[in-house]
Amino acid sequence: MENSNPNHQDNNKARKPGRPGGLGNTNPNQPFNVYWIYAILSMVLIGMFFFGQNKNIKRVDWSDFQEYVNDNRIESVVVYSNKDIAEAKVRPESASYVFGENAGRFGANPFIQVNIPSTQGTSEFLDTVKREKGYDIKVRFDTTSEIWSMLLTFAPFLLIIVFWIWMMRRMQGGPGGAGSGIFSVGKSKAQLFDKDAGPRVTFKDVAGLSEAKEEVQEIVEFLKHPGNYTSLGGKIPKGALLVGPPGTGKTLLAKAVAGEANVPFFSISGSDFVEMFVGVGASRVRDLFRQAKEKSPCIVFIDEIDAVGRARGKNVNFGSNDERENTLNQLLTEMDGFGSNSGVIILAATNRVDILDKALLRAGRFDRQIYVELPDLNDRKDIFKVHLRPIKIDESVDVDFLARQTPGFSGADIANVCNEAALIAARNKKKFVERDDFISAVDRIIGGLEKKNKIITQEEKKAIAIHEAGHATLSWFLEHANPLVKVTIVPRGKALGAAWYLPEERQITTKDQMLDEMCALLGGRAAEELFIGKISSGAMNDLERVTKQAYGMITYLGMSDKLPNLSYYDSSGQEYTFQKPFSESTAELIDAEVKRMIAEQYDRAKELLSRHAEGHGQLARILLEKEIIYAENLEQIFGKRPWASRSQEILQSNEEKPHSEKEVTDTLPLPPVPSE
Structure with missing residues (x-):
């Protein structure tokens, strides 16, 4: 079978031995581990100590030694000049004579040891016997230093001592230990970005966030020129809290603040303070602030501070010691311990400021809260320009159009869109990333992957088309509904069908706008009841969103005729854990108001669909045929949208068919269908 991958052969050629699982090390950047040398030397010395002396020795007198030599019972002799002793190997046939009954215990290498009168006298005696009797006795004189012999004898013990000292220093975070031992668990895990190490992040690398950058600019100016403030008696805030959604x-x-000020930057996560050992978190806080004082002026950044700064006393642990609270107490103490102009500024980030302890947010600790909100249209343009720099795009890509197509997207979402578009273009073997690739990337991120091969019967497909056509029809005729961009019945992710809208970016929402949005959401279920005669499970997501919105309008926003101007929302984050803030009779009234509000919008949806039943039917037929419709299809059927809006003008200003933004979709999975 021919290999369809043209790079397969090259990849095999490029594969070298020494990959994970082998013994080789082919990575030139990976240094050789010197501990292997220590291990080999240890094994050699231990082997010499335990297995090098594989001989048994019997001590004898000088007279007995002379007798054994004269009787030719000695095979070889080693004379140690520095010790005045000699070791002689007994011939195997004479072992029983020399050792008697213990001959078997001395094995195949029986030796005797004797104290000699002198080296010269022993040499003359052995030479005389060999010359007169013709014996074949091998004689060797060992002049090895006694110090070296002692070193070899005690080497294993010295090795054990050295190894023990090395282990203790490593456990205590000494040289080579990198602070990772059991005695260094109280050391701070903060990562230091020094001002002289590597490229710096500056405000030029941060697109958007114009208001937030203005807020932190004063911190940068203080770190650069502290004398301008201290000379007038001014005090810089000790800490600033960055608050905003994820991404x-x-x-x-x-990081940009530290880069602009050109000072050291300590970065640590709130979860790094919390360990299973008691007192570790407080110890790490102390160590972090000690290092910060040594590096001042500097910035300490604590990411996700809610992991350690949660309000105390909310989760009572039945009287036991709460390590997280001890860590928070130490953090509060250290922040109070700083002088006003010590040069150490604390920055922290969280997206859950409502659960933070009040003592952490008071003046003198985190004096300022800087809100980092989702980018608006102009900020999204700047963010797109930053993330499009490394991507090869063609002239069809319009940054202004992409920014309008992504309301509610964070900077991380926009980075994901650009990366996904590049992957889609590479998958289609394109040389440049085109406009359609970005549109597909937005659809992919919002709705999920298309599942064109999903098994759907014709009856189910018709029901989905009628359902989605109901959403599209109501969005066209409701004044405050978001303008439609695209409707599809191709399954995507968990959704059987999806409708995309381009919502207006507004700061406040009126009751009429919310009611129109509820009515549009109920358009799918209303279309099923009117034109099919029976309802299905496909509207589960619509009903969930409508119900939550209705309860929010009544209990939080006070938009009820019977419960006007009342809000039961708890901004402290406790959410009334133990009891509701209203009576049972009020709860019944809230339920009745929710039912009434939803019923009114449902009847309104059915009335509008009945009035435009013919156009709805045409939309459903187009969906069944083409599986996708655009705003221009609705304009051909219903005419110009009676409620022109700024978003609608934006859509109409684009020459090509735009794709979408916000998804209102039915996310209930399709029930199992037996294969035909």
Whole structure:
């Protein structure tokens, strides 16, 4: 079978021995581990100590030694000049004579040892016997230093002592230990980004966040020119808390502050303070602030501070010692211990400021809260420009159009869109990333992967088309509904069908706008009841969103005729854990108001669909035929949208068919269908 991958052969050629699982090390950047040398030397010395002396020795007198030599019972002699002793190997046939009954215990290498009167006298005696009797006795004189012999004897013990000292220093975080031993668990795990090490992140690398950058600019100016403030008696805030949704660039902004000020930057996560050992968190806080004082002026950045800064006393641990609370207490103490102009500024980031301890947020600790919000249209343009720099794009890519197509996207989401578009273009063997690739990337991120091969019967497909056409029809005729961009019945992710809208970016929402959005959400279920005669499980996501919105309007926003101007929302984050803030009769009234509100919008949806039943049917037929419709299809059927909006004008200003943004979709999975 021919290999379809043209790079397969090259990849095999490039594969070298020594990969993980082998013994070789082909990575030139990976240093040789010197501990292997220590291990080999240890094994050699231990082997010499335990297995080098594989002989048994019997001590004899000088007269007995002379007798054995004269009787030719000695095979070889080693004379140690520095010790005045000699060791002689007994011939095997004479072992029983020399050792008697113990001959078997001395094995195949029987030796005797004797104290000699002198080296010269022993040499003359052996030479005389060999010359007169013709014996074949091998004689060797050993002049090895006694110090070296002692060293070889005690080498294993010295090795054990050295190994023990090395282990203790490593456990205590000494040289080579990198602070990772059991005695260094109280050391700070903060990563230091020094001002002279590597490229720096500056405000030029942070797109958008114009208001947040203005807030932190004063911190940068203080670190650069502290005398301008201290000379007038001013005091810089000790800490600033960056608050905002995930992915908005809080960590990047903190690094940019350190880069602009050109000072050391300590970065640590809130979870790094918490360990299973008691007292470790407080010890790491002390060590972190000690290092910061040594490096001042500097910035200490604590990411996800809610892991350690959660309000105390909310989760009572039945009287036991709470390590997290001890860590927080130490953090509060250390922040109070700083002088006003010590040059150490604390930055922290969280997206759950409502659960932080009040003592942490008071003046003198985190004096300022800097809100890092989701980027608006202009900020999204700047963010796209940053992430499009390394991507090869063609002239069809319009940054302004991409920014309008991504309302509600964070900086991390936009980076993901750019990367996904590049992957889609590479998958299609393109040389450049085109506009359609970005549109597909947005659809992929919002709705999930298309599943064109999903088994759906014709009856189910028709029901999905009628359902989605109901959403599209109501969004066209409701004044405050978001303008439609695209509707599809191709399954994507867990959704059987999806409708994309381009919502307006507004800061406040009126009751009429919310009611129109609820009515549009109920359009799918209303279309099923009107034009099919029976309802299905496909509207589960719509009903969930409508119900939550209705309860929010009544209990939080006070948008009820019977419960006006009342809000039961708890901004402290406790959410009334033990009891509700209203009585049972009020709860019944809230339930009744929710049912009434949803019923009114459902009847309104059915009335609008009945009035435009013919156009709805045409949309459903187009969906069944083409599986996708755009805003221009609705304009051909219904005419110009009676409620023109700024978003609608944006859509109409684009020459090509735009794809989408916000998804209102039915996410209930399709029930199992037996294969036909």
